[in-house]
Amino acid sequence: MKEDPSKEAVRRLQALILRETGAPLNPSTNAEMASIVQSACGAVGEQIREAEPERSFVQREVTILLADLRGFTAITATLPAGAVIPLLNRCLGRMNEIVSRHQGVIDKFMGDSIMVLFGVPDKRPDDVQRALACAVEMQLAMVEINNQDHQEGMPELSMGIGINTGNVTAGKIGSDFYSEYTVIGNEVNLTSRIEAFSLRGQILISEPTFDRCRDFITVSEAMEVFVKGKAQSVRLRELYAIPSLNLEVPRMRKETRHSRRLEVRLPCSFRLIQNKVVMPKIYSATIRDIGYFGVLMETDQLLKAYDDIKLEFDLPLVDFKASDIYGKVVELEHDKSGHLAGIEFTSISHETNMKLQLYVQLLVMASE
Template sequence: MHKEFHHDAVRRLQALIERETGKPLGEAAQAEMADILHGMENPEGAAANGLEVAPREVTILLADLRGFTALSGSQPASVVIAALNRCLARLSEVVFKYQGTIDKFMGDSIMVLFGAPVARDDDVDRALLCAVEMQIAMRELNLAHLTERLPEVFLGIGVNTGTVMAGRFGSDVYSEYTVIGEAVNLASRIEALSLRGQVLISDSTYQRCWGLVSASAPMQVFVKGRTQPVSLRELIAIPSHKLKVPRQEFRRSHRVDARLPCLCQRMQDKIVVPHIVHGAIRDIGYHGLLVELIEPLEPHSEIKLEFELPLVDYRVADVYARVVTLKQEGDEWVAGLEFTSISAECRAKVQMFVQLLVAH
């Protein structure tokens, strides 16, 4: 590439970014872009800019838009695409503000790197600032959705810090700069476990920023590919920057499809009735389940449950739930049950079961 071509490429990319985001890149970002373009041609330049394949510590932010399935089912394709592009453009602005690198868009998800191809001392700090401001941006976008009578869209975010292999992968026909490794896989698992409006961070990320952020107590979760639980925290706020993750009025637990036989017994005057109602669990979450029954239960009544959780080799017993919804489907009844009494051990096993299916 000649100098004139570099200048033209930077100008064209600058115009593209400004057109999509409404905001031009600053001088420092333009210079960084020019260095990257130069490194693509010059192997020595590539090495200097970190484009050779080599291990390096990176903070990975994965964000997934939740709610586009409902949007796609109720709106024309043109409306869905316009809404998706608006969300991704706004999120991209936040990424550029905190000097992150967009690694890729994956449908309605976005993967962002801090520490590659350029590493800075405050990579972790900027990643978390970016995550919080992304959630704030989504609240603003949802206000726009309300004025257009569109369903709300939420964002789940997972952040992890670790060593990856970073560089240009591919062939002479096609190649791209990206990162691979277990730290990327874990970031993906963490994002999958995040609820709507939530930012979950790994212990390795928290250890590098504990003086900066306000976060929840550690929670132990099970993810695919690991035999031991992983410690995660929910990011609440960054007090020194007066940034706080907007709280959602109601965050749904993960609910996963499951076909599990279930035994139900009615309660009468706080005593378990001997008669057993056979059912099949249709889906299960942290706080309850949906069960198909051959006979109805009394709405708002309390029942005793028994069922097996095969993935974690555990039998759920002496668990009580309330019938919160009930409807008839053909010859069967479908009841929505909310746990009312469950031991700490049993709750942990239910959550482990759900987490393993989410990560499957």
């Protein structure tokens, strides 16, 4: 049987008074305090029951936005403990402002991720449009945040965003002691899978989301991916712009897609990542070209589109071993030498990123 929460509150108050005064309360004062706490708990419980006599749930179409800071765990490993929380709070605080302006509802913060709902508890005809505008402004805000952090010597942050629209179950989950309004269902899980496919600075949307606003946005061609829990492939599109609102994704995504690549032959090794776990088996490969945001890799191992990998290779001109680069397979080719995989970096530490940029710059100067 669950213990009355008022008793735990009394014990905590007793411990607090003892710690601050150095003396325990006498029995009669203890009894009076217990009565006050029990009355207060009873009043709060009654207010909750009056406000919501039944646990009601509704089925509703909702647009779900899930955003995640890419490589934040690796970045924080290089920072002093006192800098991590202010950095995260500054970023998520800015996201909170944007969500509020677009009338979204923050469902929860999950470490360095944020889940936002459009369509609950109040449904509006422009829920999808507001969700998409919110996503673009979030990515634009990341540029502002990075400009400020760069002046303070902080590492660059990047965010991946996934958006999906579908029917969910919405309502309060929990007990009288603690509850929260949230949504559950397959569409929530699918949003999480879509977000996992998104790259740095990228916004990916599902086909149902696209169907509800195809004349409102500019997007890429559809890409077919397979996600856990779905027997059939899922169609995704990358959001580029919202012309009517004069909103466009930051230049970083454009630079990533069109950045200069330089031919090299660098031995490298990689490991596959499955369910966010780095597998122990090491594969050998050769980097055929390299840029600020990715590499073209030749390998005997047959990779699949959107496989996640962890890379390791030496940068000879700068005498540095890059051992903390994570990437995603975004393109596959085949030639007479073997399998070629285009890798876009999804996470890279500040130090490695600086060394990589210096290495590429030296290659550029040597080629001119």
